[in-house]
Amino acid sequence: MDTSLDNLTSFQKIRVRYAECFKDKRFVKSFVWGFALILVSLVINYFASLYAADRASSSVTDIVLSNIPVFDVDALFIWGPLVFWAILAVIGFSQPKQIPFLAKNIALFVAIRAVFITLTHIGPYPDQIPMDVFGENWIQHITDNANFFIFSSGSDLFFSAHTGLPFLMALAFWKNKAVRLFCIAASAFFGVVVLLGHLHYSIDVASAFFITYAIYHIAEWAFSKDKQRFSEL
DSSP: OOGGGTTSOHHHHHHHHHHHHTTOHHHHHHHHHHHHHHHHHHHHHHHHHHHHHHHOOOOOOOTTGGGSOOOOOHHHHHHHHHHHHHHHHHHHHTSGGGHHHHHHHHHHHHHHHHHHHTTOOOOOOTTOOOOOTTOHHHHHHHHHTHHHHTSOOSSOOSSOHHHHHHHHHHHHTTTSHHHHHHHHHHHHHHHHHHHHTTOSOHHHHHHHHHHHHHHHHHHHHHTHHHHHHHHTO
């Protein structure tokens, strides 16, 4: 911990951290690569989701969805992640050293998930809730472009990003108990939400924890220098 920052305001501390980090060319390169990889992964995800939607077959029965009624959780499904990521953005951007590792984790997650959703083409559960939280004029636009905004075209089911991404952040912030518990709670909450809305099959939610755990450890190995910088905080 840098004691020279003790007498500064929170905003001043953040400015000093950014100034110091952006003097390091290696950090700048890693920072830029992190966000470039996110953009590339989103493009991959977009086309993978289109492919999955085009090839979607019939739905299947599910031990959870077949035994619970569908609930109107569209607001939680859309606004919940937006609130979650707004909070995580404040936490993440407050410490610039942790940004490259977090960005590359997210990019790797999205890219690997894109591969998974192209492998099996099960159709959405038949009575899943419609996404109408924005009204009729907005929802068609959101649905058509959902691959970029909420990682969901309706047919890109396996595995659940709503569940996996918050859990990925929990693994990244594991040493920070408050953030870790917040992310785990968000992951569990969104897992329940997508099941109540019949928006994901139960295997999509359950598998997300295991696959995400593997993705995180791949990221630790692939981005070891960024991980080391992250661990210095």
